[in-house]
Amino acid sequence: MKILITAGPTREYLDPVRFMSNRSTGKMGFAIAEAAVARGHEVTLISGPVILGTPPEVSRIDIETARDMLAAVQKELPEHDALVMCAAVSDFRPKITTCHKLKKSTMPPVIELIANPDILHCIQPEKGNRIFVGFAAETDNIFIEAERKLKEKGLDLIVANDITQVDAGFEVDTNRVTLIHPEQEPEKLPLMSKAALGEKLIEFIESKNKANCTPSDAGSV
Numbered sequence: 001m002k003i004l005i006t007a008g009p010t011r012e013y014l015d016p017v018r019f020m021s022n023r024s025t026g027k028m029g030f031a032i033a034e035a036a037v038a039r040g041h042e043v044t045l046i047s048g049p050v051i052l053g054t055p056p057e058v059s060r061i062d063i064e065t066a067r068d069m070l071a072a073v074q075k076e077l078p079e080h081d082a083l084v085m086c087a088a089v090s091d092f093r094p095k096i097t098t099c100h101k102l103k104k105s106t107m108p109p110v111i112e113l114i115a116n117p118d119i120l121h122c123i124q125p126e127k128g129n130r131i132f133v134g135f136a137a138e139t140d141n142i143f144i145e146a147e148r149k150l151k152e153k154g155l156d157l158i159v160a161n162d163i164t165q166v167d168a169g170f171e172v173d174t175n176r177v178t179l180i181h182p183e184q185e186p187e188k189l190p191l192m193s194k195a196a197l198g199e200k201l202i203e204f205i206e207s208k209n210k211a212n213c214t215p216s217d218a219g220s221v
């Protein structure tokens with residue numbers, strides 16, 4: 001399969017020096033990319049600014065802002081069979097970005113924000129038979145929130161992540177998640193490495209892809 005994966009944070013600039021971002025390091029998305037390559041898939045990885053090296057055989061596209069990420073996903077999606085939106089996309093950006101550094105003497109005390117596009121929402125019409133996997137990083141009402149996002153974003157699976165735990169979520173090598181599928185009981189997974197979770201998600205994509213194949217496809221090469 002050809003699998004498109006997004007990873008890392010986005011940056012939303014106020015001026016050439018300052019930006020809004022989040023704690024994502026890209027570890028989870030890069031682990032999924034490695035797992036996919038290890039199982040023989042072709043991988044395109046769209047990454048926000050992270051300090052990780054590109055895994056072997058992965059085709060990497062670096063972006064900075066949510067709007068850059070949207071444009072890259074829209075360009076790449078037609079060539080891919082599955083999308084894993086692991087990136088922590090900034091929901092807002094400063095309304096005004098200046099091309100000169102703001103000085104503290106003139107810096108406004110309040111920064112006005114405007115909404116960024118929701119990437120999954122924007123590409124929903126292009127889903128077709130493609131498999132879409134999302135992540136939900138939550139602190140409260142984890143399952144309610146994750147199920148809402150699963151439905152609203154038209155996903156085949158959402159990985160619900162309680163980011164209040166110290167050994168799961170941002171900046172660590174392990175994760176403790178619950179997989180939420182439409183019309184199925186949530187599947188609570190134990191603490192595991194991000195590498196092992198990456199493998200599990202790729203196995204899900206493979207089995208979903210097999211199930212999506214119509215009988216008339218079954219005999220084709």
Ligand code: CTP
Pocket residue numbers: 066085086087088089090091116117118119120121133134135136137138149153
């Ligand atoms: N996502 C996206 N575009 C955005 C924000 C998020 O495509 N502008 C994707 C993320 O990559 C993730 C899923 O949507 O796969 C859920 O992201 P999350 O940040 O948990 O949820 P939000 O949609 O931002 O909703 P809320 O602010 O209510 O938590």
